[in-house]
Amino acid sequence: MAYWLMKSEPSEVSIDDLQARKVVPWFGVRNYQARNFMRDAMQLGDLAFFYHSSCAEPGIAGICEVCAAAHADDTQFDPASPYFDAKATPDRPRWLCVDVKFVEKTRLLPIAALRQQPALAGMQILQRGNRLSITPVSADEWQAIMELLK
DNA sequence: GCCAACGTTGGC
């Protein structure tokens, strides 16, 4: 069992959208490192903070659970999608996604609040220049954030 | 809108 933090732009998929839809494929990842986390490291039952990025109030907005192993991301085959990849074919998909299911909506925990916690100083998302949309979270970091959310 | 940081591309 591992912990993760997964960024989503709420204008595309917000925690409220996930709550309404129960399960969503984590489509749109176009970064090899993030893809490899989904393909090689994520396990069914892993928990992730659902993080709202590129929005008015960036921060942790909820919790979700990995509920399907990595499979082809359909958006890579759709010419109408911004995530279309002409070099990908159903035979040889380049991009994968796991499915996640809604666990809970939390109060919004802004990134500024995360930065104020010494226990979280090592979090990958808080490091300078971090851009990765999926990052591992240590058990200690997970616990510290859960405490903040109480 | 700014801009630092990073990943990708492609010529050589």
Add this chain to the structure above:
DNA sequence: GCCAACGTTGGC
């Protein structure tokens, strides 16, 4: 395989 140019990310 190098590396400059370019595009993207994402907080501020």
